[in-house]
Every structure is written in structure tokens, then in C-alpha cells.
Amino acid sequence: MGTYERTTVEGKKHQLTGRAGISSAMQRSPVEKPPFTLGDIKKSIPPHCFHRSVVKSFSYMIYDLTIAMGLLYFALVGIPALPIIPRLAAWPLYWATQGSILTGVWVIGHECGHHAFSDYLLLDNIVGFVLHSALLTPFFSWKYSHRRHHANTGSMENDEVYVAKKKSMLPWYTPYVFGNPIGRVVYIILQLTLAWPLYLGFNLSGQPYPRFTCHYDPYSPLFNNQERIQVLISDAGILAVLFVLYKLTAAFGFWWVVRIYGVPVLIVSALFVLITYLHHTHLALPHYDSREWDWLRGALATMDRDYGILNHVLHNVTNTHVLHHIFPSMPHYHAMEATKAMRSVLGEYYRFDSTPIIKATLREAKECIYVESGEHNGVYWYNKSGGSIGSSPPCQCHSVVAPSTSPPAEPGRGSGGEGRREVLEIWGVWAVGHGGVYGAPLMLRHLSAIIFFEVVKLQACNNGAAAGGVPRPLGIVA
Ligand SMILES: [Zn+2]
């Protein structure tokens, strides 16, 4: 049943991908108040698209888990029986395939977090908790911070992640990182390998809060009193999975766990960081400050993308994100049909870019560095010449957390202690990233990141810089 639905929807996808060429995708989105309301959009979508079916939702989950089990069997039994050369080639094949399938499983967990899996909140919470814990995501903690992203999308002041920076907020090392192709590739690798654990553990590139912010801390400012107990349940889920991994390591060895589980889970986090980065980072998307922001325009400031065959594997989370921001509790198996239907109302407010993903990633990393005010007050756009930032002003990013009283530094360099701290941060990210790039499992990256940032925090305190602020290494977002 699920397979038939997938095939039908996949066929319809091509009608959608023909909806806008690459050049029109680069034209800026309209920023005036839309001539339609949320109600108008809802009326344009067939009512059955809002229906959540337990049977259908489970069919997709079982479909994915069956493939994942088949791939696991191939890794445990098939690959070791191969001659050496095909065996070496089979492992990357296993990692890429299993990582993609498990990202689809993660997407179903994300759907549970939006209460889109079924009509039963408890069932959605249980399924989401199990699926996300197994992939080392703290389900409830992330569910609540993700809700803030949905409530404040596109807001310069209040979005939870992907908060666009003005040029004056860039750190001094920005030209060295983004001003050349090697720096940008390193940035992309670091973003894909480290952004997720560092966001969860240290709120890296998240919305600044007045105190240390961590998804594992029930008293983190991310959560209210009703949510704290569920944060602890999320932590218990992660600890349980870590315990199983510890037992597996003791039984089969560290590299066995890395090969079978660590690399695919690393690919899961890399894939959804890439997907969400490209959804919210584009020259044609506006960012609003409090003078202009409203929920609907923020939700529309989102770019659908085309990942080819992965659209299907990832349950179309890739090419229906505009719809997801407008109706987050709609199940993924209706998202394509609903996207097609609502486009007649959205018109130019609907954004889709079919640029091949690798090309788009390199382009966005080069061009989407900082935003500037456009013709409309309160509306900001990424500056296309972002990649050629030759003389960046001094770093002021930490003043977002705690305004600095120290005199401004000379252009291109941070001031004394802050400069030293940022050098430390860069080397720290490199050091932690080294482990990630070579396939260390997420649990070890979490641990090494925690140790490193405790050292950085101490260093920051010693230098008297930005008291209470969390160091923010590169502009990595999650
Ligand atoms: Zn989003």
C-alpha cells in the first residue's frame, strides 16, 4: 500500500520539479504582506491531505526498517564473505545506503515530533522517542527547540536556528574561511560533521540565551517547567542507546560499532543538517526583523529543493518544506499533493530551486555569508558578494549575548582575549572535526566536544570576555 502511494507520488514529482527553472529560483521572493491568508491556503488543499492514518504511517516506518534490517544483514553476513577488493568497495556502499534509509527513519521521528504520525499524541511521542533515541537524537528536547524554529521562522531576532547575521556581526576570521574555495569546503565538512552535536550540546549557532544552553539540560532556557521531565526522558533514551553501544563495543570491538552503526548515523546527521541548511539559506529568501516579521511571511521564506532519488527515500522532506512550515502536522505522504494544490494560491511566494545539491551547497556557502537591508525597511537579503568579503569589521558576535564594554578592535582582528579565544575555537573545531571526518561515532564526538568547550569556557572566563556567553565557533548552523 505504501509502495503504491510512493510510486504514484514519485510520478507526480516531475510535474512539480518542472514548476520553476533555476534562473527564476534566483529571483527574490515577494516581501509584501501576502494577498492570501492561512485559511485561503488551507482551502486550496484537498481535505484528505490533513488526515493522519496510523496504518499508513506505520507502513512507511516498517518499510524503512525492513530495508535497514536487510542492509544490516548484508553488512554482518554478506560483506565479510566478499573478497578483499569488493569488500572494500561494499562498505562505502553500505554506509551511504544505510545512512540515507536511516535519515528517512529520522524524518518519520521528526514527523512524530509534529504530531503528524497519527491522531494519538501518546503514540506519536512513543514512536518518535524510540526512533530518535536509536539515532542518538534527544526526541523531546529537540521537539521543543524545533517548535521554536517553526514559531519564529525567518525572524532576525527570534528564529531558533539559521539566524542570519549582519556584516557587523561576522567574526574576524570570516574572510579566511569563506574567502577561498578550500576554506568553504572545510566549512561545509565541519558543518556536516559537527553542527548537530554542537548545537545539541552547546547551542552552537542557536538563538542566544542569557545562560549556557544545552538540549540535555532540563533547566536549559530552551524549556519551560512542563517540558523538563520530558527532557530527562530524552536523556534516559540516549543513555540507554549509549549503554547498548558500550556493550556492543565490549563484545565486538570499537571499529565494528563504527562500521556498522557509527558511520551511518554520522551520515544521518550530515544529511539532515544539509537539508535544513539548504531549506533556509538562499539568495532569494528574505529575512525579517521585528518591524516586518509575521508568522506567515516567515514560513514562506523557505526554499524547496530537489535531491533526485533521495526525495523519495527521505519521504519528500526535501521538496515539501514550504508546506511543512505552513502545515507542520500534515503527514509526509500527502505533502506532494498538498504542495501542488497550494501553489495556485501562493504564486510567486512559493519558492523552489532545482539546482543540483552539491552545486547549490558550494554556491550558498560562497554567497550566503551575511545579510543586508534591502529596499524595504525591516527586510534583509543575503549579499551575493558575500564570498569576496575582503575586509571584515571586528567580531561583535559575542555582544549578542552580553554587550561588550571593551573598545573596538582594529579591523580584521579580534581584540586581545577574544582573538585568542577565537583562535582556540577554530583549532578546537578542527581537532574535534578530525574525529568526525574519520568516522568516530557520534557519542565520542559529543564527549570530545563537551571536554573541549569546557576548556574554552574556562579560557573565556580567564580573559574576562562575554561573561555568560557560549562560544560560537564558525557560523555553523543546525
Ligand atoms: Zn525549517
Ligand SMILES: [Zn+2]
Ligand atoms: Zn519541522
